[in-house]
Amino acid sequence: MKSVEGFKLNRRQKILLLFLGADSLKSIDPIRIMKGLFVFTMEAPETWIALDERYQFVAYDYGPCSFEIYSDLDLLQSQGYVQSHELPGKSWCLYSLTSDGMIYAQNAAKEFSESTNSYLAKIRQFVSQCGFRQLLEVIYRKYPSFAVNSVFKF
Helix, strand or coil, X not given: CCCCCCCCCCHHXXXXXXXXXXXXXXXXXXXXXXXXXXXXXXHCCCCCCCHHHCCCXXXXXXXXXXXXXXXXXXXXXXXXXXXXXECXXXXXXXXXXXXXXXXXXXXXXXXXXXXHHHHHHHHHHHHHHCCHHHHHHHHHHHCHXXXXXXXXXX
């Protein structure tokens, strides 16, 4: 597996790869990545991944946001595990795993329980099926403290 100057991926970054790889045939946008990993952070048992190994979220423009996710996406892209696809007329990209990223994710999956892997896949499927408004409504309803700074109002 690749690393940059000896850098090894941490468990949080591996979770991101597993989330992206849960549906390796589809690219996913940053809002769904953000909300999916937020749900995982808030709801996964500590026995699956320690609290200090998870992303930290703050209330931001579209609800819960972890700027660490953007940094990790950039890092994973620079290592060749993630690729982005620009969309004409959009200010954001779609993300997916590269073939190296899929291999890394398959190996990383062995470090986590089957419950962790299947829960990440379930979350990925859920956020991918939701429309933007529906996704925010679900998150805001369940975690209203993360909606306080939102520019998106219902």
